[in-house]
Amino acid sequence: MEIESFRALLTDEGRALLAELREFTPDRELALATRLRRDHPAELVRAAFEQARLRQRARAKFGADADLMFFTPNGVEQATRRSVAEWRAARFAGLGVRRLADLCCGIGGDAIALARAGVSVLAVDRDPLTCAVAAANAAALGLAGLVEVRCADVTEVDTDGFDAVFTDPARRTARGRVFDPEAYSPPLSWALEAARRTPFGALKVAPGIPHELVPEGAEAEWVSDHGEVKEAVIWFGTGAAAPYRATVLPGGGSLSGTGDRAGAGPVGRYLYEPDGAVIRAGLVADVARSVGGRLVDPQIAYVTADELVPTPFAHAYEIGEVQPYNVKRLKALLRERGAGTVVIKKRGIAITPEELRRQLKPSGPHEVTVILSRTDDGPLMMLGQPAAM
Template structure:
């Protein structure tokens, strides 16, 4: 994609084409393209169709608002989900931030959330195409007066006049995801240096960042949305320690420095902590809340005799605790007329899809099967979500 493509889509003819493609269906693309090319330049039709496909993909992150926005293929993949951007913008605003430099802004997902929270944003990216898209999004959403888009190397931007800095380094290279923080673009060490110059700063990092890589004085926050871990953020000027935040409700669990929970036998209830809680190493805090123990010292499942409501873990009522045995499991499911099996694994080499294929479940009933270890032994736990 080129800057000229974005300009063409923003012009009157491009806008009419995009309007016609608002209800785009991929299965009808060939016939639709043939019809549109009778009245419009072929290259503009191709660009509009590509944008329509990207908008369909982007709905998972931006909802219906994606129909008004503009995207690049990498932008759809790497943009912050709207719910996460809104949460982070609210946190910045709550810390008194009024002017912020958004470095490596991408297509502007975070800048949009910040502007809507009342923050004046300088959005910086080194890609001219990406900047053109970010600028188009600010205009399409009525935020052009609060978002200035600048095409530059982030290392050349003077951030001294801003209340806060947000850095979202590129974590993908030619071979895919980059796991070494120093291989980010820009490297984490540069981002940390930039963060320390601001009153408040946040650096977006991969959720798998090792805890030992968290800089001194920073708070590490892991964020999940509807149970899926989306990102980790290093905050400066907002405290220290670790926390897990669960969206869309915004529940936040802060670390209390608790020791590892004791290990005990599987009791009536099994608690599966949210992925953000596990990444933040806060399973002990969940165990304390439900008055439970671990089923194994290396497995993030908590067990307890009572059902205790907590937003930080899903509770299951356990009916069977058995050594792992495929024949026995098949017999149990057949005996109980189970046709729907939800398979979860933690600490097991068994692949759920392969197990499901071999089980061939039939019947009107359902069950959740946990493939895990109990006190070091390969085990299978059967149960159902607690209500």
């Protein structure tokens, strides 16, 4: 999308077109486009259809706000999910931050959440179209008074006088995802220094960042939403007592710890599958202690316990059968239970759930959860069902 085409969407004519296209479906596109081109410039109609499609995609991240906002293709893909941005904004506000520099702001997802939390934001990006979209989004949601958008190289922005800096470096190029932190734009080393220049700082990084790259004195937070790990953020200035944190949304529960280990033991009545954020943060042992449990294997992220203890940091299963892993025996056990739907979970065993399901050929009215795990005594298969917590 060219910036001139985008600006045309901000006119009364462009906004009217977007309103008409709000619920359009692909099967109607050709006929609808043909009709609209009779009364509107073809380029404006094309831009409106593109924007309407982006808004529909963005609803998964932004909910009802998406129908008021503007997007670019990269913006939809890379923008922070609203629930995650609101969690981070609440943390900043809780730390007393009132003025923040949002570097590499993209289409403004984080800036919007921060402004709604009462934080005044300087949102910076070097791409003119992206900046125009970010400014339009702040205006569309009634937040223009709290969000200043500046088109500039973030490395040249003076952050003196700000309470905090938040940086979300680009981790993609035209060739795809970037895995070397020094190949981020801006590089990780620069972003770390920028985060240290203000009383508080936060830096978004890839969720797979090794723990050894977390700087001394910083806090690394992994955030999941509805069970899916969305991001990792390195925080400065929070005064955290432990270096690692896992946050589970939508509930907002947070668990902090040092990433130490827990002992292993026999499978009890219940098995807990820790949330992905807990696993990334290395806090499986902390979950084990919180439920009075132990690990199934020292290297496997399954926790087992004899009692059911509610926790937001893991899904619990009541286990009815534990045996050494054997496909023929597993098939017989499922047949005995009339299993037609088999949910397969596994760790440390080299088989895909799809491959195993084909071998099992389940048929029956019931659903059974099968959990496979490596242990020091050989692979185990555990049959059970989700436990109500």
